[in-house]
């Protein structure tokens with residue numbers, strides 16, 4: 001956002017470790033403020049923000065104790081600090097149905113739009129190809145009784161042989 005020209009941003013997190021680390025990381029950027037704050041009790045005055053951006057904080061609150069009441073309070077706080085024509089951007093791993101009940105609250109009178117963002121796939125660390133191990137010294141003892149090995153079990157067997 002900063003690089004796209006949105007350079008006046010107040011950043012909060014409940015963790016002072018996070019705030020210190022992010023402040024240090026972005027110390028070259030003017031216009032940013034950093035404050036330890038609980039998003040269920042914002043210190044900001046009413047109606048001052050054009051945009052509020054949540055990425056993962058509501059998700060994390062929903063994993064904790066008293067989640068439903070806490071998250072309802074967060075949205076009430078967001079609604080309070082947003083200008084009347086302001087926008088909340090919420091980036092969430094949750095499925096929309098599990099978030100919309102909070103957002104589509106008549107008290108806020110928000111128009112809610114959902115955009116799906118493709119989730120990046122995370123590739124688990126791959127075992128080396130079994131073939132690459134096959135050139136090493138012959139086994140000093142036989143591998144465990146083998147069924148037809150899949151590449152993964154074959155790699156494990158090869159590692160066993162090398163010990």
Ligand SMILES: C[S@@+](CC[C@H](N)C(=O)[O-])C[C@H]1O[C@@H](n2cnc3c(N)ncnc32)[C@H](O)[C@@H]1O
Nearest residue numbers: 012013014015018037038039040055056057060
């Ligand atoms: C999943 S992380 C997301 C961090 C960041 N938005 C990102 O996308 O990398 C959730 C963050 O919410 C913060 N957090 C949890 N409860 C909070 C609260 N009540 N008020 C403010 N921040 C909170 C955590 O400290 C953590 O940094």
